[in-house]
Amino acid sequence: MFGWTGKILHVNLSKGKAVADTYEASMARNFLGGRGFAAKILWTELERGIDPFSPGNKLVFAAGPLTAFSLPSSGKLVVASKSPLTGGYGDGNIGTLAAVHMRKAGYDAVVVEGRAKKPTVLIVRDETAEFLESKDLWDLNSFETEKKLKSVYGPNTGILCIGQAGENLVKYATIVSQEGRSGGRPGMGAVMGSKVLKAVVFIGSHDLQAAYPKEMQELGAEAYREVLTKPNYAFWKRQGTLSTIEWSQENSVLPTYNYSEGVFQKAEAIGGFAMEKIKVSNRGCPQCNMTCGNVVKDSDRKESELDYENVAMLGSNIGLGSLKQVAALNRVADEYGLDAISLGNILGFAMEASEEGLIDEKIPWGGFKAAKTLIKDIAYRQEGLGDLLADGVYAASVGIGQNSNQWAMHVKGLEVSAYDCHTTPAMALAYGTSSIGAHHKDAWVISWEVKTGRKGYSAEKVDKVIELQRLRGGVFECLTVCRLPWIEVGLELEWYTKLMHAATGLEISWGDLNVVADRVFNLTRAFWVREFGKKWSAEMDSPPDRWFDEPLSEGPLKGTKLDRTKYDIMLQNYYRRRGWDGRGIPTKLTLSKLGLKDVAKELKGHVKLVD
Numbered sequence: 140m141f142g143w144t145g146k147i148l149h150v151n152l153s154k155g156k157a158v159a160d161t162y163e164a165s166m167a168r169n170f171l172g173g174r175g176f177a178a179k180i181l182w183t184e185l186e187r188g189i190d191p192f193s194p195g196n197k198l199v200f201a202a203g204p205l206t207a208f209s210l211p212s213s214g215k216l217v218v219a220s221k222s223p224l225t226g227g228y229g230d231g232n233i234g235t236l237a238a239v240h241m242r243k244a245g246y247d248a249v250v251v252e253g254r255a256k257k258p259t260v261l262i263v264r265d266e267t268a269e270f271l272e273s274k275d276l277w278d279l280n281s282f283e284t285e286k287k288l289k290s291v292y293g294p295n296t297g298i299l300c301i302g303q304a305g306e307n308l309v310k311y312a313t314i315v316s317q318e319g320r321s322g323g324r325p326g327m328g329a330v331m332g333s334k335v336l337k338a339v340v341f342i343g344s345h346d347l348q349a350a351y352p353k354e355m356q357e358l359g360a361e362a363y364r365e366v367l368t369k370p371n372y373a374f375w376k377r378q379g380t381l382s383t384i385e386w387s388q389e390n391s392v393l394p395t396y397n398y399s400e401g402v403f404q405k406a407e408a409i410g411g412f413a414m415e416k417i418k419v420s421n422r423g424c425p426q427c428n429m430t431c432g433n434v435v436k437d438s439d440r441k442e443s444e445l446d447y448e449n450v451a452m453l454g455s456n457i458g459l460g461s462l463k464q465v466a467a468l469n470r471v472a473d474e475y476g477l478d479a480i481s482l483g484n485i486l487g488f489a490m491e492a493s494e495e496g497l498i499d500e501k502i503p504w505g506g507f508k509a510a511k512t513l514i515k516d517i518a519y520r521q522e523g524l525g526d527l528l529a530d531g532v533y534a535a536s537v538g539i540g541q542n543s544n545q546w547a548m549h550v551k552g553l554e555v556s557a558y559d560c561h562t563t564p565a566m567a568l569a570y571g572t573s574s575i576g577a578h579h580k581d582a583w584v585i586s587w588e589v590k591t592g593r594k595g596y597s598a599e600k601v602d603k604v605i606e607l608q609r610l611r612g613g614v615f616e617c618l619t620v621c622r623l624p625w626i627e628v629g630l631e632l633e634w635y636t637k638l639m640h641a642a643t644g645l646e647i648s649w650g651d652l653n654v655v656a657d658r659v660f661n662l663t664r665a666f667w668v669r670e671f672g673k674k675w676s677a678e679m680d681s682p683p684d685r686w687f688d689e690p691l692s693e694g695p696l697k698g699t700k701l702d703r704t705k706y707d708i709m710l711q712n713y714y715r716r717r718g719w720d721g722r723g724i725p726t727k728l729t730l731s732k733l734g735l736k737d738v739a740k741e742l743k744g745h746v747k748l749v750d
């Protein structure tokens with residue numbers, strides 16, 4: 140095979156063993172890599188009902204056929220597992236040198252199972268794997284851990300690690316790399332912690348084999364040059380994703396006070412232009428000439444890398460209008476290895492619970508000090524509120540009761556990310572039907588929806604959500620490269636099929652890629668349905684009640700809320716277009732058309748399937 144390395148490393152921490160295995164070419168063609176490989180491996184190798192924190196759960200690091208080649212933004216990998224936060228399929232995408240080194244060490248994926256007896260670092264150096272006891276690293280934060288490992292293995296090695304949140308099994312702990320790249324929102328860091336695996340170091344020295352090396356080199360170089368010519372490039376380098384704060388404010392979708400409003404009085408103070416005033420440098424993922432990480436000095440005088448989501452969630456959503464303080468909260472989230480989206484969501488929930496008198500603790504809106512203390516309590520699972528909030532917003536709302544579920548902002552247990560949906564039905568559908576719970580990455584339809592009209596619940600909207608789920612959640616998550624060159628500066632999609640041809644030698648059209656995307660999407664859905672069995676229903680795909688029941692009370696769209704009946708009709712329409720039944724379960728025919736007959740056969744044992 141060209142493009143793919145054709146090998147997966149299987150690591151068993153209980154046994155201290157690692158075995159490399161080849162896989163069939165059909166796996167590469169049918170699932171491509173990244174999310175596709177992860178979904179296939181987790182579906183095939185995990186038993187239904189497995190405890191996410193048990194040694195039997197598997198943590199997958201998976202790259203794709205374009206990862207690590209010299210082409211725009213190809214330094215990404217997917218981390219995936221059964222999620223401890225949601226109980227369903229979970230994954231995330233990290234920009235990291237580990238992606239490059241894992242591939243250059245000869246692996247498209249590494250699958251980790253078991254549990255080490257003592258804190259361990261796994262070193263994968265080309266064909267060898269070592270298990271090093273690392274008690275000295277336990278309880279260090281992610282920055283300190285990476286620094287120590289780099290001092291031993293060199294500054295250019297690929298390192299994935301967890302902070303204290305992962306060690307303490309906080310259910311939205313992430314895996315961190317390169318001081319501020321963090322991935323695996325649904326608790327992939329906690330799964331790593333449950334395996335007592337503090338870090339993985341990748342050191343690879345092999346060249347990747349392309350089918351047409353010269354063409355690959357030329358195309359990659361040309362694509363890099365093309366990125367530089369795009370009109371939006373210069374502004375992107377200045378602000379990266381941060382300009383979305385101003386956009387969200389203008390369009391009443393900026394999450395504010397735990398998603399009760401879509402505008403924030405102090406939005407300007409936390410927006411892209413305010414950020415430019417305190418910016419000290421740009422950081423980015425490997426292989427990228429767009430380097431969109433905005434590094435600022437925070438109120439603790441430490442460096443913190445800001446993206447839109449982090450600022451909205453730790454800023455407007457908790458009523459905090461000082462960007463330096465937002466940056467300080469973001470820095471500690473990175474240090475502990477906590478997902479900043481879920482964290483901001485949960486802090487907002489706690490502030491509302493405090494305001495309503497449902498908890499004894501005083502955590503005022505915008506209360507920087509109280510928030511910082513609470514974050515530490517969460518990371519260490521301090522008895523009481525810290526421990527309760529460490530299980531996620533859904534569990535916290537069950538624990539607190541008293542109708543707090545009305546404003547627990549999640550779908551399937553994953554906290555909603557940074558777009559308020561009182562006024563945007565298509566974006567609500569995107570959250571409702573995403574593969575991992577309420578994450579925006581599968582279908583960021585909101586910019587299109589705001590442009591084309593947000594009032595309706597039309598078939599066109601359903602089609603747009605599906606189109607984006609194929610492209611973003613499907614193709615980009617499988618390839619595995621960053622989607623931002625395409626979305627943000629407009630690198631044309633044709634580049635990716637041309638690059639795929641040069642890398643793999645295969646003629647793969649966008650039509651073919653869309654079929655892979657649908658196969659992977661249906662497989663992740665099958666994973667959820669297998670886990671939930673007869674408890675599965677269309678309600679699982681419903682956005683939070685707040686957006687239906689409490690209209691916006693501020694801003695130009697004051698009075699707007701979602702319509703539940705219309706949403707449900709739109710959801711049924713979505714199911715029909717996906718080839719799913721009224722509960723949102725793929726039919727036998729749909730699975731069979733996608734080459735997933737074996738999946739249908741197994742699913743039938745757990746839930747009634749419609750023909």
Ligand code: PTT
Nearest residue numbers: 231232233234320321322323324446448478479620621622
């Ligand atoms: C992603 C999610 C996002 S999406 C953001 S900001 W965004 C948050 N970043 C966090 C962070 O930082 N620290 C922290 N402790 N928690 C964080 N949680 C949030 O995680 C990220 C970029 C961004 S910035 C986006 S949109 C794009 N995401 C991509 C994707 O998902 N797939 C893909 N093929 N390309 C992508 N490109 C962009 O990558 P998750 P990163 Mg992150 C400080 O991982 O779990 O997917 O959640 O990956 O390397 O930091 O790059 O406005």
Ligand code: SF4
Nearest residue numbers: 212423424427431621
């Ligand atoms: Fe990473 Fe940003 Fe480059 Fe994407 S555009 S690879 S997120 S630095």
